[in-house]
Amino acid sequence: xxxxxxxxxxxxxxxxxxxxxxxxxxxxxxxxxxxxxxxxxxxxxxxxxxxxxxxxxxxxxxxxxxxxxxxxxxxxxxxxxxxxxxxxxxxxxxxxxxxxxxxxxxxxxxxxxxxxxxxxxxxxxxxxxxxxxxxxxxxxxxxxxxxxxxxxxxxxxxxxxxxxxxxxxxxxxxxxxxxxxxxxxxxxxxxxxxxxxxxxxxxxxxxxxxxxxxxxxxxxxxxxxxxxxxxxxxxxxxxxxxxxxxxxxxxx
Numbered sequence: 001x002x003x004x005x006x007x008x009x010x011x012x013x014x015x016x017x018x019x020x021x022x023x024x025x026x027x028x029x030x031x032x033x034x035x036x037x038x039x040x041x042x043x044x045x046x047x048x049x050x051x052x053x054x055x056x057x058x059x060x061x062x063x064x065x066x067x068x069x070x071x072x073x074x075x076x077x078x079x080x081x082x083x084x085x086x087x088x089x090x091x092x093x094x095x096x097x098x099x100x101x102x103x104x105x106x107x108x109x110x111x112x113x114x115x116x117x118x119x120x121x122x123x124x125x126x127x128x129x130x131x132x133x134x135x136x137x138x139x140x141x142x143x144x145x146x147x148x149x150x151x152x153x154x155x156x157x158x159x160x161x162x163x164x165x166x167x168x169x170x171x172x173x174x175x176x177x178x179x180x181x182x183x184x185x186x187x188x189x190x191x192x193x194x195x196x197x198x199x200x201x202x203x204x205x206x207x208x209x210x211x212x213x214x215x216x217x218x219x220x221x222x223x224x225x226x227x228x229x230x231x232x233x234x235x236x237x238x239x240x241x242x243x244x245x246x247x248x249x250x251x252x
Contacts, residue, residue: 001134001135002128004089004139004140006038006067009228014228016038016230018039018210020041020047020071020235024047024049024050025053033063037066040061040067042054042070045071055087067089069090069141070083070086071093073094074095075095080105084109085121085124088140089128091141092168093145094170096146102157102164106163115163121136124136137163141166141208143208144161145168145173147173149178160205164205166207167210168211168229171184171212172184174191174194175190184212186218203226209227210229214232214233218232219231
């Protein structure tokens with residue numbers, strides 16, 4: 001089966017740089033895939049992307065060695081299985097707050113006997129290889145998004161779920177749910193404490209710690225703390241920032 005380079009990097013103690021794709025365009029996905037990122041995440045929760053477009057974006061990413069991930073809209077087994085069948089090499093699932101939710105998510109990502117994923121990896125065979133079914137359970141990644149106060153209270157139970165690959169911090173929802181006044185404020189003491197606890201849980205249970213860092217500078221800082229999957233910004237954030245910079249420079 002095709003190597004999951006994120007898993008290889010994690011096992012070697014290296015940090016991977018990820019970007020979030022929210023624009024429903026295989027052309028944008030292909031451009032981003034050639035920009036040097038280690039992974040790209042197709043965002044089907046808050047991005048404007050439906051399943052058919054997501055498939056074409058995964059195909060565009062496949063023109064490179066970039067690892068394709070998908071954030072699904074919810075903890076829905078059918079949707080999780082569908083994006084895996086389409087060739088995603090990892091799934092990031094939002095709002096995982098309890099052990100039961102974590103177990104249901106992991107189960108949908110794994111073929112029996114480790115889980116309940118149904119057979120039918122349509123594009124998975126093409127992208128992953130002929131031994132896809134035999135090796136998918138050990139190759140594909142399952143990340144729980146930690147975004148709620150309830151998740152923080154159940155952190156050890158979530159992190160110890162068999163088959164879980166990593167915990168990923170969703171800072172906007174997490175800050176809102178923890179009562180932090182400024183959204184996604186990584187300098188707030190409450191957020192600092194939460195980030196530290198999530199990182200410690202990953203270390204304790206040998207999981208990949210991931211974070212939506214909100215900026216390149218913060219992504220670097222998080223990497224120095226020990227996060228091995230860092231996301232500086234989204235495609236639309238990069239586009240907006242460069243567009244605004246061009247307007248300022250031209251008018252100046």
